[in-house]
Amino acid sequence: MKFLNILTLILVIVGGLNWGLVGLFGFDLVAAIFGAGSGLARVVYVLVGLSAAWQVIPLFSAMGSGEFAARQNQ
Template identity: 85%
Template sequence: MRFINIFTLVLVIVGGLNWGLVGLFSFDLVAAIFGVGSGLARIVYILVGLSAAWQIIPLFSVMGSGEFAAGQNR
């Protein structure tokens, strides 16, 4: 489970950085690497989206454990 959490977190970070590049410079790094409209680019986008959905699980886990609230009282 730990590997999946780390792998999906890395994909979410890659996706976030890609969106940052799109917003700042209108440059889509994934499309530049794999080709615009290619099947590989589409797979990367799908994996990033699924990774974001997967990362909701650890988020709610931390929020439910009280760890999140404890960190806000600092």
């Protein structure tokens, strides 16, 4: 489970950096590497999206355990 959380977090970071490049420079790194509209680029986009959805689980887990509240009181 820990490996999956780390892998999905890395993919979410990659996706966020890609969107930053798109927003700042109009440059889509995934499309540049794999080809715009290619099947492989679509797979990468889907994996990033699924990774973001998966990262909701640790977020709600941390919120439910009171981890956020404990850090705010420090």
